[in-house]
Amino acid sequence: MVQTTAIEPVSLDPSRRRRLADFWYYFSENRGAVIGLWVFVILVALALLAPLIAPHAPNAQYRDAVLLPPVWLDGGNAGYLLGTDAVGRDMLSRLLYGARFSLFIGVVVTTLALVGGIVVGVFAGYVGGWVDTVIMRVMDIILAFPSLLLALVLVAVLGPGLTNAMIAIALVLQPHFVRLTRAAVMAEKSREYVIAARVAGAGPMRLMFRTILPNCMAPLIVQATLSFSNAILDAAALGFLGMGAQPPTPEWGTMLAEAREFILRAWWVVTFPGLAILITVLAINLMGDGLRDALDPKLKRS
Amino acid sequence: MTGPILEGKNIVRDYHIRGGMFGAARTIHAVKGVSFKVDKGRTLAIVGESGCGKSTLARIITLIDAATAGELFIEGRKVDISKGGLTPEMRRKVQIVFQNPYGSLNPRQKIGDVLGEPLLINTTRTAEDRRELAMAMLKKVGLGHEHYNRYPHMFSGGQRQRIAIARALMLNPSLLVLDEPVSALDLSVQAQVLNLLADLQDEFGLTYVFISHDLSVVRYIADDVMVMYFGEAVEYGSRDAVFSDPQHSYTRTLFAATPRADVDSIRARLARKNAA
Numbered sequence: 381m382v383q384t385t386a387i388e389p390v391s392l393d394p395s396r397r398r399r400l401a402d403f404w405y406y407f408s409e410n411r412g413a414v415i416g417l418w419v420f421v422i423l424v425a426l427a428l429l430a431p432l433i434a435p436h437a438p439n440a441q442y443r444d445a446v447l448l449p450p451v452w453l454d455g456g457n458a459g460y461l462l463g464t465d466a467v468g469r470d471m472l473s474r475l476l477y478g479a480r481f482s483l484f485i486g487v488v489v490t491t492l493a494l495v496g497g498i499v500v501g502v503f504a505g506y507v508g509g510w511v512d513t514v515i516m517r518v519m520d521i522i523l524a525f526p527s528l529l530l531a532l533v534l535v536a537v538l539g540p541g542l543t544n545a546m547i548a549i550a551l552v553l554q555p556h557f558v559r560l561t562r563a564a565v566m567a568e569k570s571r572e573y574v575i576a577a578r579v580a581g582a583g584p585m586r587l588m589f590r591t592i593l594p595n596c597m598a599p600l601i602v603q604a605t606l607s608f609s610n611a612i613l614d615a616a617a618l619g620f621l622g623m624g625a626q627p628p629t630p631e632w633g634t635m636l637a638e639a640r641e642f643i644l645r646a647w648w649v650v651t652f653p654g655l656a657i658l659i660t661v662l663a664i665n666l667m668g669d670g671l672r673d674a675l676d677p678k679l680k681r682s
Numbered sequence: 683m684t685g686p687i688l689e690g691k692n693i694v695r696d697y698h699i700r701g702g703m704f705g706a707a708r709t710i711h712a713v714k715g716v717s718f719k720v721d722k723g724r725t726l727a728i729v730g731e732s733g734c735g736k737s738t739l740a741r742i743i744t745l746i747d748a749a750t751a752g753e754l755f756i757e758g759r760k761v762d763i764s765k766g767g768l769t770p771e772m773r774r775k776v777q778i779v780f781q782n783p784y785g786s787l788n789p790r791q792k793i794g795d796v797l798g799e800p801l802l803i804n805t806t807r808t809a810e811d812r813r814e815l816a817m818a819m820l821k822k823v824g825l826g827h828e829h830y831n832r833y834p835h836m837f838s839g840g841q842r843q844r845i846a847i848a849r850a851l852m853l854n855p856s857l858l859v860l861d862e863p864v865s866a867l868d869l870s871v872q873a874q875v876l877n878l879l880a881d882l883q884d885e886f887g888l889t890y891v892f893i894s895h896d897l898s899v900v901r902y903i904a905d906d907v908m909v910m911y912f913g914e915a916v917e918y919g920s921r922d923a924v925f926s927d928p929q930h931s932y933t934r935t936l937f938a939a940t941p942r943a944d945v946d947s948i949r950a951r952l953a954r955k956n957a958a
Contacts, residue, residue, distance in 0.1 A: 572786040576849070579744055580800040581773045594790040 406674035413670020419663035427479035434473035435459070438630040442468040447646045463648045465639060471648065474630040475656050481631045482612045482660060485546055489611035490604050492550035497557020498600065502588045504558065505565030516562070519555035527552045528617055535623040542615075542631070545624040549614045553607050560603055564596035598675035605668035609661040616657050632657050685758050687889040688720045688743065688857055693752035695738050712738040714913040715752065720906070722856070723883065725890040727904035727921075729897065729936070735913040736893045740861045743891055744778040757856060770804045777850035781862040783842035787834035793820070793845055794830040800852045815852065822885075823848040824878060840871035844878065851882065859891045864899060876903055897940045901925060909933050 408414055426433070436442075448464040449456050450471075456463065462471040504515040522530065534548035568574065569592060577591045618624035619633025627634055632653040639649035692715045701707035713735040720726045728736050741747045742754065748764035755761070756775055761768075780786040787796060797816035801807050807815070817827055823844040834842060843863060850858055860879070864872040876899065882888060894900050900907060900921075907924040909917035909932065916930040928934045 572780045572782060573788040575746060576778070576780065576786050576846070577788070577799065579746060579773075579776075579778050580849070580853070581770055581803045582799070583803075586803070591788060595788070 403674050407670050410670040410673050412666040413673070416663040416666030416670065419659065420667055423479055423660055423663065424483060426476055427483050430473075430476040430480055434470075434476045435461070436470040436473040438469070438474045438477040439628050440469065440473075442470075444468070447642065447649070449646070450648050462652055463646070465635075465649050466642055466646075469628075471652055474635060475632070475652055477630045478632045478635060478653065478656065479660075481542070481625065481629065482615070482657075485542070485549075485615045486608040486612050486664075489546050489550045489553065489615070490608045492547070493553040493557055493607060493611075494600065494604050496550070497554045498561050498593070500554075501558040501561025502565050502593060502596075505562035506569060506584065506588050506592070508566075512562070515558070519558050522552065522555045525552075528614060531614055531618060532621065532623060535618060540623045540626065542625040542629065545615055545618045546611075549611050549618070552614070553610060556603055556607065557600065560599050561596060564599060565592055568592045568595050601675060602668055602672040605664060605671055609664040609668070612657065612664075613661055686719045686755075687722050687757055688718075688726075688891065689755040689758075690716060690718050690743070691753045691755075692717055693739065693742060693754065694750045695735070695742060695747070696750045711913055713742070713749075716908075716910070716913075716915045718908055718915070718918065720857075720889055720891065722889055723887050724905040725883070725892055725903055726906045726908060727892045727894060727900040728908050728910060729894060729900055730910035731895060731936075734910045736895075736910055737861055739910070740778065740859050740891070740893050743857075744776050744859045745773070746778075774800070774804055774853035775855055776857045776859065777853060777855040778859040778861060779843070779846050779850050779863045782866050783839050783846055784866075786846050787842055789834055792831055792833055793837075796834075796845060796849055797852055800849065804853060816848075819848045819852060822851075822882070824874075838871075839867050840875060843867060843871075843875055847875075847878065847882070851886065851888075854886070855888070857889045857891065859893070861893045862895070863892075865894065865896060872899070879903065897937065909936065 407417075442460075442464065445457060445460060445464050446468045447466055448460050448468075450463045451458055451461050453463075460470050460472070462475070464470055465474070500515060504512045531545070531548040531552045534551060535544055538544035538548065565588075574587060574591055577587055582591060615624050615631070616633030616636070619631045619635075620637045622637060625631035625634045627638055635653040636650060636657075639646075639653070642649050693713055694711070694715050695713040697710045697712055699708045699710065716735075716739060718726060728739065730736050738747070742749045745761060745763050745768060748762070753760060753762075756772065759772075761772060791799075794813065794816055797819055798809075798812040801812045801815060813830075817830060820826065820829060825841065825844055825848070829837075829841075829845075834845070837845065843866075847863075863879070864875050867875060879890070880903065883890060890903075892900070892903055904921045907917070907919065907921050908915050909924070909930065911930075911932045917924055917928060917933045924933065925937075928937060
């Protein structure tokens with residue numbers, strides 16, 4: 381026994397480290413993915429540190445500095461690096477705080493959609509028969525609607541606000557997870573190790589979530605990353621349409637909507653939130669592509 | 683223990699194929715009324731070509747699928763999984779080793795967990811207990827303590843098959859169904875695994891149902907032989923009786939098709955070739 385406990389950390393470590401190393405090898409093959417990862421890490425850091433690095437409070441209005449241009453233009457003020465909006469709020473501070481909202485939306489929506497989708501999908505794939513048919517037809521119906529339109533309808537029913545917008549977006553994104561999970565579960569279900577676990581006496585719950593599910597995670601992780609950016613985008617769109625976060629919340633989409641009328645006079649009020657959305661979504665999508673390359677065995681060039 | 687460990691009476695298994703858009707519904711008779719009996723500590727070999735129903739029969743014996751008709755007795759008790767659930771005691775009496783060692787181990791499960799899982803599900807033993815039992819079983823199948831925390835992809839085919847055997851034995855079954863356990867392995871490893879199986883049979887007093895299409899393997903390990911052909915048992919008897927005096931024409935064809943590589947038969951073949 382003494383000997384085995386001494387051996388354990390050594391024999392456990394290499395496999396995990398090797399898997400990580402393997403993963404990193406395939407991930408770093410894709411240069412865009414690595415750049416995306418770094419941009420994303422920086423965004424997370426900025427969002428977390430927003431109260432420390434933001435020069436002003438996000439909702440503080442400076443009446444003497446309305447629609448000030450960014451610092452490198454004529455009339456710019458070093459106190460407001462990216463200029464101010466129509467009521468004198470500092471753009472940079474609002475964008476930094478907005479990153480918190482966007483990332484929070486991404487995390488919550490993806491988690492909701494992922495967990496819901498996995499539970500429903502595993503159930504549909506494992507049980508099969510008419511249960512599967514009913515679930516999949518419902519998912520097909522949800523997928524048949526344009527996603528933003530359906531989210532809009534749901535928000536209209538639930539009432540505008542950030543929480544309801546997140547619930548609506550999660551519901552709209554969920555069918556993708558259900559489909560992926562179901563397909564993966566159906567492929568794994570008939571494998572011999574599942575039958576072996578059954579012969580060992582494992583019940584359906586254990587088979588579904590302990591035996592089969594861990595082997596279906598790779599495509600789900602990829603889909604989750606891509607949904608993350610989708611969620612941010614949809615939330616921004618809902619915000620822009622006035623159905624998501626309500627002003628004065630410094631959410632990027634809402635900021636865009638507020639700035640619509642100044643688009644010709646003060647381009648920076650519209651451009652910077654738009655750019656923030658663009659960069660975030662692009663970084664996450666690049667990262668997702670890299671993840672797919674690294675986790676999907678079919679795409680591995682080995 | 684008196685009486686046979688395993689007895690099957692007129693086991694029938696039909697598969698119904700639903701009619702699609704273009705075809706009518708069909709019924710395939712995979713196993714057509716097979717009867718057999720295995721005593722404790724003996725090995726029954728089931729031989730036949732691909733698609734003759736051997737594996738279907740294996741799944742019925744292992745209580746994975748229910749038989750359409752017929753009776754199955756394990757240790758003298760009648761088992762029918764189509765009616766009512768299966769008690770853990772019955773479940774642990776029969777275990778199976780699959781043909782393909784690359785598909786039968788969960789790639790995300792460490793060997794220690796593979797071996798501990800049956801105990802975790804069926805017993806109330808502590809984690810420390812399970813660990814010790816798993817370690818002991820690893821030793822018995824010829825692996826070491828250092829393999830406990832590894833993943834299946836780090837093992838060779840023969841080692842994986844040893845792990846699969848170890849997993850099957852964790853619950854102390856009285857009957858082990860071996861579904862072509864060595865046909866995916868190369869020849870030298872086949873011999874190792876067969877010797878291991880023979881040793882384990884002596885040690886634990888196991889009863890084997892050995893499914894194979896390799897007659898040389900069957901001749902080595904079996905006590906009784908059943909030859910299946912299109913879902914029917916065309917020949918059933920002791921190994922010596924079947925091998926020395928095959929009754930059914932299919933059995934004779936099967937024996938004739940076995941390549942022989944001893945020196946005498948090679949000389950005879952060369953002589954025939956030269957004469958021609």
